Amino acid sequence: MPHTPTAPVILGNEPGSFPRGVLAERHPAIIRQVREAFPYGPDRHGALDALLANCTKGTIEPLPADAHDRDLWAEWGLAEYTGRSWYDIPWLWSESWFYRRLLDAVGYFTPGPWQGIDPFRPFKLAELDAPETDAELAALDDLTDLPAADRARALLHGSLWGNRADLGFRLSDASADSKEAAPGLVADDSDTLWSLLPPAGAGTLHLVADNAGRELVPDLLLVAHLLDHGHVERAVLHVKPYPYYVSDATTADVVDALRRLVSAPGAAASYGRTLWSAATDGRLTIRAHPFAAAPLPFAHLPTDLRAELATATLTIVKGDLNYRRLVGDRLWPPTTPFADVTAHFPGPVAALRTLKSDVITGLDTETEAALVAAEGQRWRTGGTHALIQVRP
Numbered sequence: 001m002p003h004t005p006t007a008p009v010i011l012g013n014e015p016g017s018f019p020r021g022v023l024a025e026r027h028p029a030i031i032r033q034v035r036e037a038f039p040y041g042p043d044r045h046g047a048l049d050a051l052l053a054n055c056t057k058g059t060i061e062p063l064p065a066d067a068h069d070r071d072l073w074a075e076w077g078l079a080e081y082t083g084r085s086w087y088d089i090p091w092l093w094s095e096s097w098f099y100r101r102l103l104d105a106v107g108y109f110t111p112g113p114w115q116g117i118d119p120f121r122p123f124k125l126a127e128l129d130a131p132e133t134d135a136e137l138a139a140l141d142d143l144t145d146l147p148a149a150d151r152a153r154a155l156l157h158g159s160l161w162g163n164r165a166d167l168g169f170r171l172s173d174a175s176a177d178s179k180e181a182a183p184g185l186v187a188d189d190s191d192t193l194w195s196l197l198p199p200a201g202a203g204t205l206h207l208v209a210d211n212a213g214r215e216l217v218p219d220l221l222l223v224a225h226l227l228d229h230g231h232v233e234r235a236v237l238h239v240k241p242y243p244y245y246v247s248d249a250t251t252a253d254v255v256d257a258l259r260r261l262v263s264a265p266g267a268a269a270s271y272g273r274t275l276w277s278a279a280t281d282g283r284l285t286i287r288a289h290p291f292a293a294a295p296l297p298f299a300h301l302p303t304d305l306r307a308e309l310a311t312a313t314l315t316i317v318k319g320d321l322n323y324r325r326l327v328g329d330r331l332w333p334p335t336t337p338f339a340d341v342t343a344h345f346p347g348p349v350a351a352l353r354t355l356k357s358d359v360i361t362g363l364d365t366e367t368e369a370a371l372v373a374a375e376g377q378r379w380r381t382g383g384t385h386a387l388i389q390v391r392p
């Protein structure tokens with residue numbers, strides 16, 4: 001019998017816990033920011049007021065009878081959680097539900113003037129247009145003279161640390177921008193990662209993207225390098241089908257990032273052109289599967305997506321939320337082997353993640369002890385540590 005490890009699912013009801021803070025403070029802050037960012041009329045303000053009351057004090061309510069995705073949410077457990085407090089059900093579920101309901105409140109799915117308007121777009125664009133993005137793109141010129149393998153490693157680290165502070169994280173943590181990245185990684189399987197992506201590889205990379213802007217740009221640069229240097233023949237970029245977790249990338253965000261790259265000075269533009277032509281000839285495809293915004297762990301991948309990922313040479317899973325979905329949003333003992341908790345995944349998988357929630361696996365005993373001695377449990381959520389974990 002294979003060993004199937006398990007641990008308590010994270011809920012939002014533990015007083016003083018990080019998840020409870022997200023439900024009780026971060027979500028109201030996000031409602032406030034979105035409200036202030038658009039000239040919504042009284043109907044939208046009323047709907048945002050109702051959501052604020054519901055998500056902090058109310059219970060999970062059914063979707064309207066004509067909701068386009070009623071069947072999906074039924075499959076994803078809505079009936080089981082209806083009538084229960086947002087705090088008492090799996091945190092992963094209530095967070096996804098928040099973004100789904102926020103989009104309802106701003107009219108994203110309703111025929112009318114606000115249909116399809118991304119409520120997070122002003123924040124995403126501000127980041128893409130920021131001087132820091134210019135500086136990051138200009139730094140690519142310095143990589144040009146490096147041997148290709150060193151450039152690849154630098155781009156891998158760019159993609160990893162690009163995850164450091166997503167916009168949702170920054171809304172409730174004013175110091176997130178100024179935090180120094182810890183020098184070391186808490187786990188580093190990058191040698192295994194490179195062994196799965198040798199030069200002259202003929203396979204397909206799947207990259208499950210996380211945030212737009214300053215995370216997506218380095219993700220795209222890494223993909224461009226891997227395509228350009230023949231590590232893979234094709235790449236598939238998985239994005240969200242609708243705005244989610246404030247800064248998660250959608251197709252529109254990929255377009256913005258690509259346009260930013262091709263119009264940049266210096267080396268950045270040639271990465272952009274590589275990607276643009278790969279998209280044009282089918283070597284780079286974008287996928288926005290509904291399951292990308294599902295409130296469930298990847299152990300519940302639907303059949304079509306499971307079959308697709310089974311053919312991948314490697315799937316790179318970016319970011320904190322995708323890590324939670326990959327290993328299961330549970331309070332694992334930190335030394336639980338990463339290979340055990342990802343055994344369900346249909347092919348080789350790599351996680352690139354900065355640590356922004358309680359979930360962690362795959363640490364060795366010494367690393368965990370050193371982190372606890374230095375920081376108590378703050379290292380789990382502070383966004384200053386990172387990992388590269390691979391299950392071949």
Ligand SMILES: O=P(O)(O)OC[C@@]1(O)O[C@H](CO)[C@@H](O)[C@@H]1O
Nearest residue numbers: 022166169319320321322356357
């Ligand atoms: O997936 P990302 O962008 O790296 O992080 C998402 C995040 O900010 O949102 C969750 C709390 O809302 C946490 O899992 C994590 O801190």
